[in-house]
Amino acid sequence: MAFPNRDVDITDKTELFLASAKHVKYLEEYGETIDSYEFAVAEYLRMSGIYWTITCLDILNTLDKSKRFHKDFVVDYVRSCQKPSGGFSPHPTHDENLPHTCCAIQVLATFDSIASIDKEACISYVTGLQQPDGSFTGDKWGEVDTRFSLCATACLALLGALDRCDRIKAADFIASCRNFDGGFGVSPGGESHGAMIYCCVGALSLLKRLDIVDADKLGLWLAKRQLPSGGLNGRPEKHPDVCYSWWILASLAIIGRLHWIDAGRLQRYILACQDIELGGIADRPGNYADPFHTVFGTAGLSLLPVGLNAEPAGPDEKGDASTTIAPKKANPVLCMAQEIIDRVGVQVQILPSSR
Amino acid sequence: MHGRVKERTPEEKQEAVRKEKERKLLGFTTLWKDIVDRRAEGDRSSETLMKTNQLLAKCSDLYTLWNYRREILLADLTDAESEEGKRDGILRIELSVTESCLALDFKSYSTWYHRKWTLEQMQKADWQRELDLTSQLFRLDARNFHCWNYRRFIVERGHIPLSSELAFSTKLIADDPSNYSAWHYRTTLIPLLFPTVPSPEHQTQIRTELALVVTAVNVKANDQGIWFYTQFLVEQIQKGGYTNLLDELKEEVKKLYEEGDLTAEESIAVLHGYVRLLLLDPIQNLKESDKKFVDDSIDKLCSLDPLRKGYYQSLRDAL
Numbered sequence: 001m002a003f004p005n006r007d008v009d010i011t012d013k014t015e016l017f018l019a020s021a022k023h024v025k026y027l028e029e030y031g032e033t034i035d036s037y038e039f040a041v042a043e044y045l046r047m048s049g050i051y052w053t054i055t056c057l058d059i060l061n062t063l064d065k066s067k068r069f070h071k072d073f074v075v076d077y078v079r080s081c082q083k084p085s086g087g088f089s090p091h092p093t094h095d096e097n098l099p100h101t102c103c104a105i106q107v108l109a110t111f112d113s114i115a116s117i118d119k120e121a122c123i124s125y126v127t128g129l130q131q132p133d134g135s136f137t138g139d140k141w142g143e144v145d146t147r148f149s150l151c152a153t154a155c156l157a158l159l160g161a162l163d164r165c166d167r168i169k170a171a172d173f174i175a176s177c178r179n180f181d182g183g184f185g186v187s188p189g190g191e192s193h194g195a196m197i198y199c200c201v202g203a204l205s206l207l208k209r210l211d212i213v214d215a216d217k218l219g220l221w222l223a224k225r226q227l228p229s230g231g232l233n234g235r236p237e238k239h240p241d242v243c244y245s246w247w248i249l250a251s252l253a254i255i256g257r258l259h260w261i262d263a264g265r266l267q268r269y270i271l272a273c274q275d276i277e278l279g280g281i282a283d284r285p286g287n288y289a290d291p292f293h294t295v296f297g298t299a300g301l302s303l304l305p306v307g308l309n310a311e312p313a314g315p316d317e318k319g320d321a322s323t324t325i326a327p328k329k330a331n332p333v334l335c336m337a338q339e340i341i342d343r344v345g346v347q348v349q350i351l352p353s354s355r
Numbered sequence: 356m357h358g359r360v361k362e363r364t365p366e367e368k369q370e371a372v373r374k375e376k377e378r379k380l381l382g383f384t385t386l387w388k389d390i391v392d393r394r395a396e397g398d399r400s401s402e403t404l405m406k407t408n409q410l411l412a413k414c415s416d417l418y419t420l421w422n423y424r425r426e427i428l429l430a431d432l433t434d435a436e437s438e439e440g441k442r443d444g445i446l447r448i449e450l451s452v453t454e455s456c457l458a459l460d461f462k463s464y465s466t467w468y469h470r471k472w473t474l475e476q477m478q479k480a481d482w483q484r485e486l487d488l489t490s491q492l493f494r495l496d497a498r499n500f501h502c503w504n505y506r507r508f509i510v511e512r513g514h515i516p517l518s519s520e521l522a523f524s525t526k527l528i529a530d531d532p533s534n535y536s537a538w539h540y541r542t543t544l545i546p547l548l549f550p551t552v553p554s555p556e557h558q559t560q561i562r563t564e565l566a567l568v569v570t571a572v573n574v575k576a577n578d579q580g581i582w583f584y585t586q587f588l589v590e591q592i593q594k595g596g597y598t599n600l601l602d603e604l605k606e607e608v609k610k611l612y613e614e615g616d617l618t619a620e621e622s623i624a625v626l627h628g629y630v631r632l633l634l635l636d637p638i639q640n641l642k643e644s645d646k647k648f649v650d651d652s653i654d655k656l657c658s659l660d661p662l663r664k665g666y667y668q669s670l671r672d673a674l
Binding site: 045257 | 357358359360361376377379380383384387391413414416417418419422425464468471472498500503504507533535536539540542543578579580583584586587590661662663664665666669672
């Protein structure tokens with residue numbers, strides 16, 4: 001029986017600095033430089049794309065200087081996506097759902113513009129999707145998934161209305177998705193998966209119910225996601241992927257077990273996934289970059305307790321201080337700069353470190 | 356954009372590639388706009404339903420189109436209410452549309468959900484056929500969690516016997532002991548199949564599980580899924596108070612560690628597994644020699660598997 005190697009090799013030559021200026025340029029020009037057909041098809045996730053992009057620019061300290069993503073333009077777009085139900089769609093011609101409603105509120109919170117929308121309608125939309133068992137459906141069509149539990153609680157928390165849903169039942173539903181390995185799946189009985197663990201642990205953190213988590217058991221499962229390359233995978237026997245540098249890492253941070261993996265190795269892996277030439281971060285070294293992996297890679301770096309090297313100034317450029325300062329620290333539950341979470345006044349629960 | 360290797364288009368081909376993309380773009384945006392306009396006008400025709408097929412074949416994540424289909428279908432289904440079999444006839448088309456979309460992309464949440472929705476609307480769904488479909492897809496990817504979630508739904512709605520599902524999981528593990536999804540499935544089935552603990556039936560099953568684990572670690576000692584499953588096994592043994600089975604498990608793991616022909620990676624996994632079994636006993640009950648063994652092993656694990664040094668050190672705190 002052949003057992004394939006599912007990890008990747010990282011050469012020692014890998015540059016150990018965050019190419020912030022390149023990433024900023026990549027994000028600012030995304031949509032103009034990428035394949036126009038793919039960009040048009042991806043309209044169904046435009047609101048998420050805006051959230052990934054502006055959050056990354058913010059973490060890289062450049063959102064206030066952005067030419068393309070300036071506040072009025074983005075807020076107007078987000079407002080144009082609020083539907084009569086109160087929920088948000090990714091684009092005016094698409095339907096509303098919880099994930100895009102959550103992203104819309106995250107974007108508005110970043111620009112301190114929550115007051116500019118019909119907040120009450122949005123709260124009613126979200127709470128109206130809660131089911132008798134405490135779960136949330138993604139939209140009026142009825143799909144249930146633990147991802148929606150995070151979208152709903154995150155959205156309500158940012159709107160200052162978490163008490164408007166049934167918090168006890170919301171936590172009970174998540175508890176019913178807990179597995180023998182300490183992880184969580186998409187629904188009761190679903191296999192543990194890094195992304196759903198993040199959603200469940202994040203929602204429980206917002207609900208201040210991390211007592212539901214067996215931190216040692218889950219911590220071991222999460223720590224086992226690190227591969228020799230330093231990268232993290234989402235489930236046993238899977239490839240490493242930069243987005244798990246967020247889902248797994250943030251979960252470890254929330255349950256106080258970040259020190260159970262090697263932060264330096266993970267940093268090296270994320271940096272090796274950068275496109276040093278054109279900017280952006282990919283899932284694995286040498287693959288195409290995209291805004292999704294760029295924000296989760298950058299936010300992941302901000303959680304790691306190891307310093308980042310500044311980008312060396314090129315021959316033609318003087319070291320620009322604005323692009324070489326460290327990324328802002330991200331909040332492990334909401335994946336937005338911590339300073340925004342503090343401004344909005346959202347409290348998350350973080351378990352004390354085991355040592 | 357997962358798993359796409361970056362490559363360059365040769366200069367002489369760039370113009371042709373650009374033209375082709377423009378053509379594709381125009382085709383897509385024209386069709387999308389047409390469908391959006393029809394929906395705004397309240398169009399519920401079968402012609403429009405067909406039009407959505409074309410775009411869904413290009414991208415099945417366009418969930419708004421699935422929503423629109425359901426709006427059209429709900430109207431059709433209300434009309435078909437009176438005629439025997441007509442309702443399921445309409446819905447069978449949805450099964451074939453979702454099937455062809457899954458053939459192109461079987462990781463799309465919205466396609467899977469539409470299929471579930473379709474089955475729930477049917478008067479006589481063929482659950483066995485759906486179960487067979489998931490078995491077929493597992494041959495392409497035995498870990499696809501969408502397909503596993505769908506299978507759980509089929510088993511529940513179609514009243515598929517859980518004992519045959521346990522046998523299905525055993526078969527998958529025999530094919531590949533690293534199929535974590537199959538191990539996971541057992542942990543959900545066993546408590547349902549054997550609700551009374553302790554009981555002779557449960558004990559017999561747990562003895563079978565013990566044999567399964569022992570065989571699997573001897574085939575692939577460094578597979579973490581098997582070791583995670585061992586945690587479940589230990590919990591079941593403890594629940595039932597089957598101390599002899601726990602002793603047996605410890606003996607087997609000890610033997611494997613001491614006598615097995617293990618690679619470096621395998622020996623980390625087995626040693627870790629053994630240490631965890633020893634730490635199940637309260638510290639004060641551990642023999643001095645075992646305490647020393649655990650202490651030395653933690654040092655060893657820290658140096659052999661430095662990525663997880665922080666975790667191993669936390670085990671020492673228990674001492």
